[in-house]
Amino acid sequence: MKEPKTLFDKIWDSHVVRRIEQGPDVLYIDLHLVHEVTSPQAFAGLAERGLKVFRPCKTVATADHNVPTVNQEQPMTDPLSRKQVDQLTRNTREHGIRFFGPGHPFQGVVHVMGPELGLTQPGMTVVCGDSHTSTHGAFGTVAFGIGTTEVETVLATQCLLQNRPEKMRINLEGKPGIGVTAKDIALYLLSVLSASGATQHFIEYAGETVLTLTMEERMTLCNMSIEMGARGGLIAPDEVTFEYLKGREFSPSEEDWNDRLTGWKKLFTDPGAKFNREYRFDISALDPMITYGTNPGMGIKLTGRIPTPDTVPGNHLNGFKHALQYMGFEPGQPVLGRKIDYVFVGSCTNGRISDLRAFASLVKGRKKAPGVTAWIVPGSQQVEKQARKEGIDRILKEAGFELRQPGCSACLAMNDDKVPPGKYCLSTSNRNFRGRQGPGSRTLLASPLTAAASAVTGVITDPRELM
Amino acid sequence: MPIEKFTRLVSSAVPLPAENVDTDQILPARFLKAVTREGFGEYLFRDLRFDSAGNPLPDFPLNRPEYAGRILVAGRNFGSGSSREHAAWALVDYGFRAVISSFFADIFRNNALNNGLLPVQVSEQYLNVIFLAIDRDPKVRITIDLEKQKVMLGEDIYWFEINPFRKQCLLNGWDDVDYLLGLQNEIRKYEENSNT
Numbered sequence A: 001m002k003e004p005k006t007l008f009d010k011i012w013d014s015h016v017v018r019r020i021e022q023g024p025d026v027l028y029i030d031l032h033l034v035h036e037v038t039s040p041q042a043f044a045g046l047a048e049r050g051l052k053v054f055r056p057c058k059t060v061a062t063a064d065h066n067v068p069t070v071n072q073e074q075p076m077t078d079p080l081s082r083k084q085v086d087q088l089t090r091n092t093r094e095h096g097i098r099f100f101g102p103g104h105p106f107q108g109v110v111h112v113m114g115p116e117l118g119l120t121q122p123g124m125t126v127v128c129g130d131s132h133t134s135t136h137g138a139f140g141t142v143a144f145g146i147g148t149t150e151v152e153t154v155l156a157t158q159c160l161l162q163n164r165p166e167k168m169r170i171n172l173e174g175k176p177g178i179g180v181t182a183k184d185i186a187l188y189l190l191s192v193l194s195a196s197g198a199t200q201h202f203i204e205y206a207g208e209t210v211l212t213l214t215m216e217e218r219m220t221l222c223n224m225s226i227e228m229g230a231r232g233g234l235i236a237p238d239e240v241t242f243e244y245l246k247g248r249e250f251s252p253s254e255e256d257w258n259d260r261l262t263g264w265k266k267l268f269t270d271p272g273a274k275f276n277r278e279y280r281f282d283i284s285a286l287d288p289m290i291t292y293g294t295n296p297g298m299g300i301k302l303t304g305r306i307p308t309p310d311t312v313p314g315n316h317l318n319g320f321k322h323a324l325q326y327m328g329f330e331p332g333q334p335v336l337g338r339k340i341d342y343v344f345v346g347s348c349t350n351g352r353i354s355d356l357r358a359f360a361s362l363v364k365g366r367k368k369a370p371g372v373t374a375w376i377v378p379g380s381q382q383v384e385k386q387a388r389k390e391g392i393d394r395i396l397k398e399a400g401f402e403l404r405q406p407g408c409s410a411c412l413a414m415n416d417d418k419v420p421p422g423k424y425c426l427s428t429s430n431r432n433f434r435g436r437q438g439p440g441s442r443t444l445l446a447s448p449l450t451a452a453a454s455a456v457t458g459v460i461t462d463p464r465e466l467m
Numbered sequence B: 001m002p003i004e005k006f007t008r009l010v011s012s013a014v015p016l017p018a019e020n021v022d023t024d025q026i027l028p029a030r031f032l033k034a035v036t037r038e039g040f041g042e043y044l045f046r047d048l049r050f051d052s053a054g055n056p057l058p059d060f061p062l063n064r065p066e067y068a069g070r071i072l073v074a075g076r077n078f079g080s081g082s083s084r085e086h087a088a089w090a091l092v093d094y095g096f097r098a099v100i101s102s103f104f105a106d107i108f109r110n111n112a113l114n115n116g117l118l119p120v121q122v123s124e125q126y127l128n129v130i131f132l133a134i135d136r137d138p139k140v141r142i143t144i145d146l147e148k149q150k151v152m153l154g155e156d157i158y159w160f161e162i163n164p165f166r167k168q169c170l171l172n173g174w175d176d177v178d179y180l181l182g183l184q185n186e187i188r189k190y191e192e193n194s195n196t
């Protein structure tokens, strides 16, 4: 009888070109996504070696990290950012790579763009010079972020030298309550397992809850895997996945569909397959979550209180104290009712159409609180277009919000969307690191629903109160 | 880019006991706009090292005159967060050749290795031994011998683990692209067999 295999191993093994004894595997990459910030040095390295891109057809580029979220159709005013986008334009043209640059109808945050175009397909290996490549795992892919040297390696050879990570399975059971989203599940897992709890592992999310999640929710969950230190996270593809993929721009054509489907249906973890670590969580009693500190593992129930030092393990105490100091919080304080200055809805975590819908559903008929600056940033041109089609832009406008243009925006604040020093931002993105949203900025991570409730009240608010 | 060989390093060290120093702290995103690999050292730990007006913060280890050297000794979970290789470039550009910590984030570890920056993972206890030693004598010499996989602090020896393949690459200055270019036929064959 064949040894039972995990989904991860099935995909990994079918991409091994060669095994190096006592070394990494030579892994073939099916899809390489490229953006303007982590690629210039890789293309330059290629040129120095006198090489061309080995498989341009497996490479797709977009501009997202740097781009402004207003007046995008005009030339970029920041000369350094413009240079990066210009270089990517030139590099992709020279090497015959598809490029969805500013203004292109397919432009968007790289991890929103790939899935919505059907580029990401079950069973693939997907890489990108960006850690949140883990998002694509929602489709049953082995997807992980790489550094620029590795970007160069994939451009040159379509392969990478990679050590096989350990495997972890997280089983989720129970139905999330009202107002509890995939983002809250991710923040909850992080609060239990910590920001380094899954280092050197690839996570498979399984269990009855996962089956009921939509593709967009699955993407949010897989997206945050990296925040636990994991190399990536994945979910076995099922009818939900196949249904999502049907008819998308780069999905398999109708003639090929059945063939591909047969292959995709074999992508699951065999019963009895072994994981290095396994967890089980019941999420039916979960509350909406929020972070209070400076790493995404520092999360609590929205209705809870900031921990007190006696509950923090000794070796984390120092970091805990510094985090509270940076955030301007006291131990034992509740977070509900605290004033916020900024709200950011967007990013590859929560910048998809379902996120905008969720946000709009709560602000509809209400008004943005005075004193709150809100950036509502669609994850891609397609998301923006859909939002306008559904009238979400109008709902936002009536409530005093403005739908901006797609990009990473305040998720990493490389463009003008920066939170000023000392200000509090309730953000639907994925990182609350010091200075992530601008030097001195203070980030609280939460779901789009919590963002909406807080944006209309001006203080941190439980979305269930407005539902 | 061929990597600089790493064999043996003898140096004093700079201590950075904080845990979870993420790549946004190592190199804030606003400095990612360059299109070359050089010059990032200036921005290394920018917001920990300088105040908003650009004045050095006297308490930060890199600003303290007693600390210098080519080894950074950092608290647990160093380099978590973003995949930006710029973080590794900044450390190298500043002059570091090795980072000692009790735990490294995965992508950072790869990025470091790809730039000839040796991540040395030691136990929590030994990390504390090193911090204490630096505390007692900021000029204390630390030897890192990659061939023998050991860290030496005076008489005290600690053996560390490293993937044998990566070790060979560093000792010889080999890079992945050269290795993989040599496998092109195998890669093509793989493509034919898997109909991709």
Ligand code: SF4
Pocket (backbone or CB within 6 Å): A064, A065, A109, A110, A111, A130, A132, A346, A347, A348, A349, A407, A408, A411, A412, A429, A430
């Ligand atoms: S939205 Fe944020 S996390 Fe996602 S790709 Fe952009 S910068 Fe990275």
